[in-house]
Amino acid sequence: MAPSPTKHGRDQALDFQGFLNDLQDWELSLKDKDKKMKSQVSNKASSSSRTAAVGEEKRTAGVNSKVGGGSNTGWHNSSSNYKLSSSLSSTFSTDESVPDATSEKELGNEFFKQKKYNEAIDCYSRSIAFSPTAVAYANRGMAYLKIKRFREAEEDCTEALNLDDRYIKAYSRRATARKELGKFKESFEDTEFALRLEPDNQEIKKQYAEAKAMYEKEILKKASGALQRSVERMQKGGKAEDGQHVTSTSSSGQKTGASKIQDHSEKSNGSLALKPAAIIEEVKTKRTVTDRKTEPKDYSLKNDTPISASEDLKRNARNGKQKLRASVQELANRASSLAVLEAAKNITQPKSAYQFEVAWKGFSGNRSLQAQLLKVTSPGSLPQIFKNALSTPLLSDIIKCVATFFSEDVELAVGYLDNLTKVPRFDMLVMCLSSAEKSELTKTWDEVFCGEATPIEYAEILDSLSLKYGVKR
Numbered sequence: 001m002a003p004s005p006t007k008h009g010r011d012q013a014l015d016f017q018g019f020l021n022d023l024q025d026w027e028l029s030l031k032d033k034d035k036k037m038k039s040q041v042s043n044k045a046s047s048s049s050r051t052a053a054v055g056e057e058k059r060t061a062g063v064n065s066k067v068g069g070g071s072n073t074g075w076h077n078s079s080s081n082y083k084l085s086s087s088l089s090s091t092f093s094t095d096e097s098v099p100d101a102t103s104e105k106e107l108g109n110e111f112f113k114q115k116k117y118n119e120a121i122d123c124y125s126r127s128i129a130f131s132p133t134a135v136a137y138a139n140r141g142m143a144y145l146k147i148k149r150f151r152e153a154e155e156d157c158t159e160a161l162n163l164d165d166r167y168i169k170a171y172s173r174r175a176t177a178r179k180e181l182g183k184f185k186e187s188f189e190d191t192e193f194a195l196r197l198e199p200d201n202q203e204i205k206k207q208y209a210e211a212k213a214m215y216e217k218e219i220l221k222k223a224s225g226a227l228q229r230s231v232e233r234m235q236k237g238g239k240a241e242d243g244q245h246v247t248s249t250s251s252s253g254q255k256t257g258a259s260k261i262q263d264h265s266e267k268s269n270g271s272l273a274l275k276p277a278a279i280i281e282e283v284k285t286k287r288t289v290t291d292r293k294t295e296p297k298d299y300s301l302k303n304d305t306p307i308s309a310s311e312d313l314k315r316n317a318r319n320g321k322q323k324l325r326a327s328v329q330e331l332a333n334r335a336s337s338l339a340v341l342e343a344a345k346n347i348t349q350p351k352s353a354y355q356f357e358v359a360w361k362g363f364s365g366n367r368s369l370q371a372q373l374l375k376v377t378s379p380g381s382l383p384q385i386f387k388n389a390l391s392t393p394l395l396s397d398i399i400k401c402v403a404t405f406f407s408e409d410v411e412l413a414v415g416y417l418d419n420l421t422k423v424p425r426f427d428m429l430v431m432c433l434s435s436a437e438k439s440e441l442t443k444t445w446d447e448v449f450c451g452e453a454t455p456i457e458y459a460e461i462l463d464s465l466s467l468k469y470g471v472k473r
Contacts, residue, residue, distance in 0.1 A: 018052060108139060117143045134164035141173050153177040165251035165352035166389060168194050172204060177210060188215040193354050196391065349377045352387035360394065371402045381414035383422045390423050392432045403448045414458050414465075416450070421468045430470045438470065445471045 108123030121436040122138035125134070141156035160167055175190035198204055347369075350356035356377070363369035377385070398420065400454035406413040420426065433441065449462050 005366060012198045036239075038129045054394055098124070098132075101127045101133070101136070104130065105133075105136050105139065108136075108143075112139070112143060115146075119314045132159075134160040134165065134167050134170065137163070138167060138170045138173060140171070141177070144178060145173060145176060148180075150180040154181065161352060161354065164386060165354055167195060168198055168201065168204065170195075172207060175207060179211065179214065184215040184218045187211045189358055193357065197389065304347070347372055347376055349381070350385060356385055357389075360397070367401055367404050370397075371405050374401060374416065375405075375412070375439075376399070379412070379419045382416070382419045383424070386423045388424050390420075390425075390429060392429050392437075395420065395429050395440070396433065396437050399444065403444050406448050407453060410455060414461055417465055417469075418461070421465065426468070430468070433470070442471050444468070 080417040090118070104123045104127035108120040108127065109122035109125060111117075120143045121140055124136050124143065128140070135157045137160035141160065144150070144153035144156060154174055157170045157177065160170040161174070164170070171190045171194035175187045175194070179186075180189040180191065187213040188208075191204060192212045195201070195204050195208045216434040308391060348358060350373075356373075359373055360370060363373060375419045398416070402416050404415045423429075443467055445462075450466070454462065
């Protein structure tokens with residue numbers, strides 16, 4: 001009678017093993033369904049896992065009471081399998097049911113495809129709360145564009161670029177937002193920088209052309225408005241002068257009439273003494289007639305004066321336009337200089353290649369301001385700022401700028417030259433220098449960086465750096 005319980009225990013263990021296999025298959029199938037509808041299956045999966053675990057505990061307790069002291073080997077195997085199943089259930093519940101940054105971003109993408117932009121924004125916001133990424137910010141910015149919230153779109157794209165300053169989509173989307181906000185200059189700068197990062201991107205090329213056209217149109221509109229206002233002011237001034245001239249002419253005419261009357265009265269000197277009242281009445285009558293009717297001689301005289309003034313006004317207006325056209329560029333240059341000087345007061349260290357290049361171009365033609373921009377930028381931060389975005393023309397221009405203050409601060413200048421070599425793809429940039437740029441670099445190196453006034457302790461460093469810059473000495 002002893003083998004009977006052992007056989008029964010083995011049967012129970014086999015049944016339990018089959019149950020565990022079914023449970024595992026159920027978990028796998030549920031896992032596949034969950035990938036398709038994560039938000040709906042998440043809560044059901046958790047409750048189902050807990051229910052299965054409770055049911056299994058009851059089933060295990062029943063098997064334990066039936067098997068008793070039977071087959072220890074069968075019970076050991078079933079216990080191990082149960083632990084494995086519990087581990088799988090725990091892993092499934094932890095990894096799949098709890099939302100994270102990636103799952104929220106993907107769910108936001110699904111809502112975006114369905115044109116449910118507000119729901120997509122909510123998902124992207126939760127993804128950013130879990131873990132801020134450039135992609136999540138840029139995607140939320142795109143959703144904001146769709147619902148015409150351009151200010152928020154610009155801010156999100158800026159945040160994305162703070163995390164990844166080479167993210168083309170963020171530049172493109174921010175350019176779109178800025179165009180809608182009327183920031184045509186900034187929109188053009190975004191597309192220009194994006195095109196520099198991906199010169200063969202056809203969409204960026206098209207966007208760049210549109211942004212450039214709108215920016216140029218805005219400049220032309222502002223210049224035309226300023227020209228028109230200046231012409232109107234000149235015309236008003238000319239009319240005022242013409243009015244004064246006509247008034248003076250009328251006054252002189254009245255004086256002439258009065259003098260004629262006086263001459264007439266002098267000729268009739270005898271009569272004047274005898275009949276003063278009659279002569280006074282005659283003077284009044286003639287003055288009235290002169291005002292009402294114009295004599296032929298005075299007609300031609302009075303008409304000549306306004307015509308001459310009108311011609312003078314037109315001539316002055318033409319001359320004024322010519323002078324104004326000649327001075328528009330000068331006025332623009334003055335305004336630009338004032339704006340540059342104002343901006344120079346608050347120069348801060350740029351955080352990305354885009355910010356550096358925009359500021360550098362803004363100070364174009366002014367080496368002192370470009371040098372100031374470099375000096376507020378730590379030499380050690382150059383590799384992190386530029387990453388893969390440093391261009392050959394900008395590299396050449398920075399070297400020329402460093403040469404302008406080399407004698408003033410040799411240590412700082414050498415620091416810039418040294419850290420520029422640590423920028424990614426520096427060797428490739430040096431290879432892309434034109435023959436003229438290489439010749440000018442060699443001349444600068446020999447005359448400035450390795451001149452007679454260079455301290456000995458820095459001369460050795462510069463000699464080794466010359467090899468990295470491809471300078472043949």
